[in-house]
Amino acid sequence: MRLGVLDIGSNTVHLLVADMRPGGRPLAQSSQRSVLRLMRYLEPDGSISEEGVQALEQAVTTAREVVAKENVDELLATATSAVREAKNGAEVIARIEAALGQSLQVLGGETEARFTFLAVRRWFGWSAGQILLFDIGGGSLEIAAGADELPEAAASVPLGAGRSTIEYLPDDPPGEEAVGRLREHAREVLAPVAASFGALARPDHVAGSSKAIRSLAKLVGYNAPGWSGSDRMLLPRAALGSWIPRLARLPASARQELPGITADRTFQIVAAAVVLHTAMETLEVEELEVSPWALREGVLLRYSESLAWQADA
Numbered sequence: 001m002r003l004g005v006l007d008i009g010s011n012t013v014h015l016l017v018a019d020m021r022p023g024g025r026p027l028a029q030s031s032q033r034s035v036l037r038l039m040r041y042l043e044p045d046g047s048i049s050e051e052g053v054q055a056l057e058q059a060v061t062t063a064r065e066v067v068a069k070e071n072v073d074e075l076l077a078t079a080t081s082a083v084r085e086a087k088n089g090a091e092v093i094a095r096i097e098a099a100l101g102q103s104l105q106v107l108g109g110e111t112e113a114r115f116t117f118l119a120v121r122r123w124f125g126w127s128a129g130q131i132l133l134f135d136i137g138g139g140s141l142e143i144a145a146g147a148d149e150l151p152e153a154a155a156s157v158p159l160g161a162g163r164s165t166i167e168y169l170p171d172d173p174p175g176e177e178a179v180g181r182l183r184e185h186a187r188e189v190l191a192p193v194a195a196s197f198g199a200l201a202r203p204d205h206v207a208g209s210s211k212a213i214r215s216l217a218k219l220v221g222y223n224a225p226g227w228s229g230s231d232r233m234l235l236p237r238a239a240l241g242s243w244i245p246r247l248a249r250l251p252a253s254a255r256q257e258l259p260g261i262t263a264d265r266t267f268q269i270v271a272a273a274v275v276l277h278t279a280m281e282t283l284e285v286e287e288l289e290v291s292p293w294a295l296r297e298g299v300l301l302r303y304s305e306s307l308a309w310q311a312d313a
Helices: 050-069 081-085 089-100 109-124 161-168 175-197 211-221 237-249 269-282 295-312
Strands: 002-008 012-019 027-035 074-079 131-136 141-146 153-157 205-208 234-236 287-290
Touching: 002 050, 002 295, 012 050, 012 295, 027 050, 050 089, 074 081, 074 089, 074 295, 081 089, 081 109, 109 131, 109 141, 109 153, 109 205, 109 295, 131 211, 131 269, 141 175, 141 269, 153 175, 161 175, 161 269, 175 237, 175 269, 205 211, 211 234, 211 237, 211 269, 211 287, 234 237, 237 269
Parallel strands: 002 074, 131 205, 205 287
Antiparallel strands: 002 012, 012 027, 131 141, 141 153, 234 287
């Protein structure tokens, strides 16, 4: 069966087309992304502007055309924090569904964390033991931990890279004082999360699963001994921390010249680095490993399983 997952996030509208069979892994066939950075379109009252809604409609229409071209049997359409938290979210969802021609599943933050955790668990396998997961989107940071396919604990906090940039690092370059304010804010937000997760078993593996984390791992690891783009990507906290002052002094136009930093991540990468470093520090993590599977793969896996259970019923 050929399935599509449309992930309408705070930074991008991302379509993944993959072939699936019950009990099998997602076999990616194509991927199409529209970069929106929806946080730019937030009005003072928390609603998404008309310009932003139109950009969403266009991105969804483009994705729908790809779905038709790729002969997708079923499209699974999801939306995350930017749409779910917008003051005019109900109107935005209705317009997206009209452009898409089908219903949209709006994921809560913890549900998003659980889908992503499932994908990471499948990628690492059962032998990985206890896993702690970090996933940074545009609007929120998801954290989950556990030894099974469903996490023991899952949390979603408003520390996404786009949101944090707009609220704490609006200047270009932001400078170290602004970075310090974001770091203090992140510590306050993460303190209760760290307290609850601290009661769990120490992780055997710590994983990061977002594009921002992957970009930071490439940046930090580029000059490491033995580095190769095909190697397993590790992101040490100390190395990440050493990059933050340099990133904060560079304008966005210069950041895209750095290894691993794509043009669509230049404005948000400083905030992503600060939030991730603070989260690793708060939860006492020295190093994480980047997982290539994340939310979209989790949605595919769960849906494929539901079909298999229905067939056996």
